[in-house]
Amino acid sequence: MSLRLFPLMTLAATATALLAIQRSREQAVSDFVAAGSTRNAGPEEMEHPPKDWDKVDQAIDESFPASDPPAY
Structure with a gap:
């Protein structure tokens, strides 16, 4: 693996993780409201x-x- 690709791969992995966390939070809020929690x-x-x-x-x-x- 080229050292030039390492920062790009790190950025891509970080962006993917942040998107997954955001989707998980949105789903948790949606589930909470759908469960009649209000x-x-x-x-x-x-x-x-x-x-x-x-x-x-x-x-x-x-x-x-x-x-x-x-x-x-």
Whole structure:
């Protein structure tokens, strides 16, 4: 094997691995959503609802998963 081909082969192998990882992640997300992993907000939609539920709990539940803190 020529040493000139080594960088090209390394680049090709890296690109192939990155594409495989990306496809794997996309498939995992697709499988997760297809499995019915999402639900509407509120205790009535929960499998095991908490005993106490207030306005704050409702607001937090409605904001998920986009519940990142504000960027100041």
